Amino acid sequence: MMAVRAGVMAMVMPVTLLGGGAMASARPQPEPLSRGPEPVLALGRFAGYGPGQTAVTYDPKLVPSGAAAAVAYVPIADGHASVQLRAQGLLPNRRYGAHVHTNACGSKGEDAGPHFQHVQDPKTPSTDPKFANPRNEIWLDFTTDGQGNGFSRAALERRFTDRRPHSVIVHADHTHTDPGHAGQAGARLACINVDF
Template identity: 50%
Template sequence: MRSLRVPAATLLTLFALSACSGGQTAPASGGASASASATGTNRDAEVEATFAEGQGAAITYLPELVPAGATAKVTSSSGDGTSTVTLELTGLVPNRHYGAHAHTKACGAAPADSGPHFQHEKDPVTPSVDPAYANPQNEIWLDFETDAEGKATATSTVNWDFTDGAHPQSVVVHSNHTATEPGKAGTAGDRAACVTVDF
């Protein structure tokens, strides 16, 4: 199976079908459902997916941290100068800290396929570990701690919009909370899992 990348036009069609059928979202391939809407300059998206090893809309690279069968829901709303992204997860390791960020590319079979963190103002130096760029105001950080049942929710709101030419394409779950000190800012350990989202 290939990674799920749902074009914006398809997402808009799914949203229109959803509105006409009483709010039910048409399922997308790969064990995920997706919807989106656009009003003026607004960009809204939603993806629900189940993690599996290999390829798909949600891939686990470290099943000991994100087991196959765990679920993710990503919702985002962007427009009028702000963007809000919410990540909801189930089936993870209980009572554990994780990091999570929006990344520049869609998920792939290899953990690095999703590219670096998406940044509103791009750091000219790679990798970006300067707190002036690698920070929760310039990136989408969604660090979380699971509860006793392995569930968690995290939300990030930033004061800038996603655009057609500049928006993330995935959310990556990392093995640790995100560091903030110079030289390590933005790092969060191994990439444990990835969810493809057409923000």
């Protein structure tokens, strides 16, 4: 595992530059409020769970070992931020759901905990559209192209504070929005550790 400062280039760095299981990330350092934290970049190739593994696959049929992912968090000067997800080597022409989660990846998809919410729902799992929505959570659903590459971006109206998420989970389906199912996206197929 290697930690480096990630600049704006993190947003355009191609996933093809990944080495097997390599990761680059930066933990924001305290800075004046007007400047905000530094960007963060996590890079990894999917494999089975193990210590130090950045990208973990729980279903190699749908997220093959060796497929790659990059997640970038970029704070913007006006207090907003964005999270971007880029994937390569997944199944072609397939819809995947993806969300930012509270805990780091573990040996099971459930280890990543619930979705990160800016305003937390007192009920878990959260299926109330008042809490489980793309403004309160960070949804990164994407559809792969014919080569199995996918991209998504979520604009955040606020930055993370002392409560930070620690992973992105790739799900089997695009995210539902109807009451009682809001925020659900099927099985947890894979996980990417991100040092937000």
